[in-house]
Amino acid sequence: MFCVECGKEGKTFGGLCLDCYIKRHNFFVIPSAVEITFCKECDAYRIAGEWKRGNLWKDVEEYIKQHIKADIPYECWMDDGKIICEGSFEGKRIRIEKDVGIKEKYRLCPQCSLRKGGYFEAVIQVRGKIDSEREVDEIVKRHVNEKKSFISKKERVRGGIDYYIGNKKAARKAAQEIKDSLKGELTVSSSLVGMKDGKRIYRDTYSIRVPEYTGKFVKLNDKLYRIASYGKKVELHGVDGDILHVYKDDLKRAVWVEIEEREAEVIHEGEDTLHIMDPRDYTTHVVRKPSGWKRGKKINIVEYEGKIYAVE
Numbered sequence: 001m002f003c004v005e006c007g008k009e010g011k012t013f014g015g016l017c018l019d020c021y022i023k024r025h026n027f028f029v030i031p032s033a034v035e036i037t038f039c040k041e042c043d044a045y046r047i048a049g050e051w052k053r054g055n056l057w058k059d060v061e062e063y064i065k066q067h068i069k070a071d072i073p074y075e076c077w078m079d080d081g082k083i084i085c086e087g088s089f090e091g092k093r094i095r096i097e098k099d100v101g102i103k104e105k106y107r108l109c110p111q112c113s114l115r116k117g118g119y120f121e122a123v124i125q126v127r128g129k130i131d132s133e134r135e136v137d138e139i140v141k142r143h144v145n146e147k148k149s150f151i152s153k154k155e156r157v158r159g160g161i162d163y164y165i166g167n168k169k170a171a172r173k174a175a176q177e178i179k180d181s182l183k184g185e186l187t188v189s190s191s192l193v194g195m196k197d198g199k200r201i202y203r204d205t206y207s208i209r210v211p212e213y214t215g216k217f218v219k220l221n222d223k224l225y226r227i228a229s230y231g232k233k234v235e236l237h238g239v240d241g242d243i244l245h246v247y248k249d250d251l252k253r254a255v256w257v258e259i260e261e262r263e264a265e266v267i268h269e270g271e272d273t274l275h276i277m278d279p280r281d282y283t284t285h286v287v288r289k290p291s292g293w294k295r296g297k298k299i300n301i302v303e304y305e306g307k308i309y310a311v312e
């Protein structure tokens, strides 16, 4: 057999010798460009009809690999914006390099268009004593990002903050964590907001109430303390004058004690003590003199396990 191109004698492929065949033949059909739609608002992009985030070039490589047509066994990879395919035919190495073209388009991703349209599935209401708004913000953001959702709106309202959340599950997890972190109480309610495709649509409200802890009493290591300040670190004033700094988590092993303070009358001031009269039953007691107490100032007392203590 002779090659119809160069006249060489030998084995032919479609009338061509091996060299001519390799020169003429396209062993690989590689897509000339990949169409990618980028979100105008965030880092999401759509490739092959699917919105994704994260590793654009890896997704491009994946896309091209899936769309290559080849009539020989081959390997391919991407290098510096090029796609490289290698295989062999009749013992000859076939290699082809091609620039990857990207056809860019721009629009809003579905999440961003929902957010822009004010869409939300749940509301987190935080009420009461919020020590660190940033801490709450971070908790909400983290759970929202985890679910690839969004905060539709954040609103400061009387007594707290409202977060409008695009995803119910993200809202539930965030609410749970805010409750634990702020030692608040969580109530959940759901309301019917309409119908869609024959299904009832409910909107969830997670309401977290954070009580005021300053001034409350706890029993820790068998000793009674009053909470002087409550944040990430907690300052505790013992009824015996001892001052303790602990972490919020340390209070997990404390017993919360419900006692009320009442005012008492100082009838005599000693060196370290005060003689007071309890106006409730006119009994007199000797209590430790609080360090901040000055003559003429009022004194508050508490009664705990049958004993009277002065508090600052």
Ligand SMILES: [Zn+2]
Binding pocket: 003, 004, 005, 006, 007, 008, 016, 017, 018, 019, 020, 021
């Ligand atoms: Zn030839």
Ligand SMILES: [Zn+2]
Binding pocket: 039, 040, 041, 042, 043, 044, 108, 109, 110, 111, 112, 113
């Ligand atoms: Zn977006």
